[in-house]
Amino acid sequence: MTIKDIARLCGVSVSTVSRVLNERPDVSPAVREAVLETVRKSNYVPNNSARSLVKTSSDAIGLVVRGVSNPFYSEIIKVIGREIDAAGYTLVMQQISANADEIERGAIMEREKKLRGLIFLGGRWDYSPEELGLITVPFVCCSYNNSFGSLDRESYSSVTIEDELAAERAVNELLRLGHKRIACLVAETDDRSISELRYRGYLKALREHGVEPDGALVARSGSFSMEDGYRATMELVESGSDFSAIFSISDAMAIAAIKALDDCGRSVPRDCSVIAIDGLSLSEYTRPTLTTLCQPMARMGEESVKILLDVMNGWTKSRHIVVETQFRAGASIAPPA
C-alpha cells in the first residue's frame, strides 16, 4: 500500500493525501477525515511515522486508572481493553488510588514496560508542562482535561464531557420542578477536579434562575467514595439545613446519599429529590431508580484509543473530543412537597 493507493481509494490527488498526513491546514475537514479513515483501514504506514521505528521494540500501551474504586471506570476499561487488543497492541494496566500521582506512575511504566503510548483514566486537571516532561510517549487524558493547568492544547489529547454544563443541566431539572433549596454533594469545591467543575455548574444554574447559593447546602465528602458520600449527606441532614433536593456530582455518591436520607427517615423523591451525573448501569437498580445524566462511556473509551493510535502513528499531533451526556429519567426527582 503506497500513498498513490490511498489517493486512488479516496478519489483525491497524491498531494492532498500528503497534505493530510503532514497536517497542513489547507484541506477540508471532510476530505481529511476520509483520507485518515482510509489510511487507518489500509494499515498504510507513513515513512516518517514513529511506528515503523519503534514497533519492533514493544507493542505495549499503558492504562493508568486513578481512583480504582470508581465503578464508573469499569465500563470504560472494558472498551479500552477491547479496542487496544483489536488494534494489535498489548494493554498494560495499573490501578492507583485517587490521591496517587498518575504522571509519576505513567512515567515509570513508560520506561519499565517500554510503552508506545499511554491513556490516563482519571487524573489531575492542573498539569504543568514541566511535570509532563516525564512522559515522552503520546498520551490521552480520558474523562478529564487540563482546564486548570498550563499545558499547551497541542501538547496533549483528551476525551471529556462538558462537566460544568452537565451539572447545570442536572440542576436545571431540579429548578424546573420548582426546587429552590437545592443542596450539592461534592468531593470538594476547590480541588481543581471534576468536583470543582460540577460545583461551578451548580452555582451557575442557581444564579441564572435568581436563586442565591447557600453555603450551608454544600456537603463536602472529601473524596468520591460512597462511604464519604454517605457521611457527608448524614452531616448535611443533621445540620438542620432546609433543602428539598440534592444534586450529587456522581452516581455512586448519589446512591450513598439516597441511603443516608433513608436512614434519616427521608424518602426519595417524596421528601427529597436526588439527581446526579454518570449513568452507571447499576443506578438503574436503586430504589427509586436514579435520575442522572449519562456519560457515553463506551464512546469515551473508543475515542481515547482512536486518538492515541492516531498520535502514535503520527497522523495527528493531538485532539480534544467533547462528548455529550444524555438525560436518563429515573424516579428520584419530583416537585417539592
Added chain:
Amino acid sequence: MTIKDIARLCGVSVSTVSRVLNERPDVSPAVREAVLETVRKSNYVPNNSARSLVKTSSDAIGLVVRGVSNPFYSEIIKVIGREIDAAGYTLVMQQISANADEIERGAIMEREKKLRGLIFLGGRWDYSPEELGLITVPFVCCSYNNSFGSLDRESYSSVTIEDELAAERAVNELLRLGHKRIACLVAETDDRSISELRYRGYLKALREHGVEPDGALVARSGSFSMEDGYRATMELVESGSDFSAIFSISDAMAIAAIKALDDCGRSVPRDCSVIAIDGLSLSEYTRPTLTTLCQPMARMGEESVKILLDVMNGWTKSRHIVVETQFRAGASIAPPA
C-alpha cells in the same frame, strides 16, 4: 544468597531445604512452609528454576477476566494487579464476556504476549485435560475450580470459597428465622458453574430442615446480569407462587431482586427477605442494606498471585486454597410475616 544461607536462616539442614525445593514428601508441612517463606523473602533463585531461563524473554503474567460486568471482580483485579506489580512482573489483562472461551483466549495470550503464567478470574468448572493442553504455562483458577471436570488435581491450582457450603449457610439463616417458602434466584440449576453449586447448597439446606424443595420457587435468570436477575424475579412474583424469602446466588442479582420486589409493591424484608453471597461494598448501600456472605476478595487475589509465582518458580507443582466466607448482617432478612 545460597542454599546454605537459606538453611541457616531457617535453622534447618541444607538437605532439608533441598528436599523442600525438590518437593520431596519427607518434610513436615510447618518446615516446608517456613523454608518456602524464607526462599520467597530472600529472592533466592534455585538453579533449576524456570525463572532464570525464561525471565529475560518476558515478565508478563496474563489475567483473563470472564464476565466483565461482574462488579465482584473489580476488587480482585485491583489486588491481583498490585501483587503482580510488587513482584516485578507486568500484568497483561483481557476481559471477555461470560459466554466466551477463557482457555482459548488464554492460549492466544500465552503465545502473543509470551506469558510466564496465567490467572483466570471466573471460568468453566468442567475442563478436560485435552483442552488444557493449549495452556503450557502455570495457571491459577481464581473463584472457581474443576469440580465438574476431569483435571488431575495436581495439574492446576485454584482459590475458591466452598460455594455449596456458603449457599447452605445463607439458606440456613432464612430457615432459622422461620421461613419455609424460600425461593432461589439462580443463573441456571445445571450449568456446571457457581450457580449450580450454590443451587445445590440451597437444596441441601432445605432437605436437612425437612423442607421439600418446590421447583416453582426456582427463578432462573439465564445469566448473572442484574437485568436478567430483575426479569427472573418479576416472573417469579407474577407466577403467583407463594414465598416469603429469596436466596440469591449473587449480590448483584439480589440488588436487582430487591428492585423487582419493590416494583411489585413488596417491601424487603417486611414482605420478603433477601439474602445473597458475595459481599460487594456496594451492597452496603442498598435499601435495606443487603445481608450477605462476604467472599474475602483481597485475600483471593493475593493467594492467586502467590500460588502462581510459587508454581512459576518451581517451588510447588500446584496448590488449592479454600477461603472462608464471612456473614455480614444487613437489614434485608426478617422473620416471615
